[in-house]
């Protein structure tokens with residue numbers, strides 16, 4: 369069989385050739401003598417037109433097939449320069465592989481994204497989601513390609529862990545349950561255990577601390593995997609289960625970290641623009657009119673850099689615009705982040721050197737003793753897309769910070785060991801993978817860029 373994606377790439381080559389394509393019916397219309405089927409074969413979000421005539425022995429059956437029926441078509445490819453579609457197949461044989469019923473929910477009409485979320489098992493068959501999830505796949509590949517080309521070692525970090533890497537208390541607990549010999553409480557309900565074979569564990573919120581151990585062996589490493597946060601923030605930018613890309617680099621400081629982040633962002637954007645041209649054009653036309661211009665600009669211009677203290681000064685001057693108050697020491701809210709990146713600079717902005725009290729314990733204390741060597745990358749349309757920092761490599765300082773945060777130093781014995789056995793200046797960051805997919809597609813809800821979103825309302829599929 370020939371793939372529709374290949375035909376779109378080189379239609380001249382296939383012109384007047386006999387080919388075989390297989391796929392699912394998107395639309396179908398016909399008369400007594402002729403029929404037109406738009407077939408989607410899954411390799412491209414655009415379909416291919418199939419023309420059937422009543423000389424086909426199963427013409428009457430074919431003309432009645434419901435949307436989403438699976439068929440295999442043999443015929444000649446003919447270019448149609450004057451028509452809406454660039455080419456069509458004049459079928460000489462059509463086999464019916466699997467019929468669909470007319471209860472198929474994705475009939476030819478516009479559906480809201482809200483509705484499509486309720487049928488997450490079928491929505492990848494629609495144009496928008498086909499394009500989103502192909503971009504997601506290409507962006508994953510671009511990330512691996514970027515780091516592998518630079519000799520980074522891909523490191524797999526644990527999913528079940530005792531350490532709360534961010535120290536923010538947002539871990540989902542993991543419990544054991546013995547289904548055969550389960551204790552029941554007095555009401556007859558299952559009495560869930562509170563431990564993982566005797567230890568209190570949870571699902572990882574970040575692979576960073578484990579990645580740091582590998583950076584002290586391999587120098588440059590990255591993780592790319594699922595992370596979980598039990599934050600009940602019902603926003604279009606937060607998910608309970610999301611993917612994160614976390615590089616960690618040794619013998620490197622915050623400036624090196626930002627350089628890496630900027631290079632990576634530009635690489636991913638260029639890769640996706642080159643390899644998903646039609647998909648990006650589709651998003652630019654139907655989802656976000658400024659997308660193409662924005663991505664092109666970002667790929668070719670320098671990111672802005674300001675300190676947190678400078679950001680606060682800027683925000684104070686516009687304080688009547690915000691719901692949340694601004695003062696030095698408080699965390700930036702999404703409205704503040706978006707104002708800075710969208711209204712003030714209109715490009716990606718690194719904000720650096722945050723107050724130590726609003727950032728994680730592992731960030732390197734600056735000489736002012738008030739701020740840490742942290743950076744967040746803010747981008748128009750999304751807000752925070754990356755969070756990173758230079759890590760505290762000095763044992764005594766790190767121990768002080770662990771105490772300040774009232775964390776249990778014993779839990780971090782292996783992390784502290786790294787500071788004893790040839791400690792190095794090092795840094796890293798986390799890219800929210802869904803957030804870059806939102807950025808690349810213009811989709812405005814995180815639930816529409818994750819295949820099967822886990823939300824406060826749903827964990828189906």
Ligand code: 4AD
Nearest residue numbers: 574576606607610614753754755756796797798800
């Ligand atoms: O800023 P965060 O919390 O940083 C870390 O976890 C560090 N340990 C990363 C590191 O330095 N290795 O998260 C990093 C990024 C955020 O900037 C955001 O893009 C994304 O992860 N993120 C989320 N994405 C979707 N849903 C959530 N609930 C998210 N929480 C964070």
Ligand code: MG
Nearest residue numbers: 744752754755
């Ligand atoms: Mg953050």
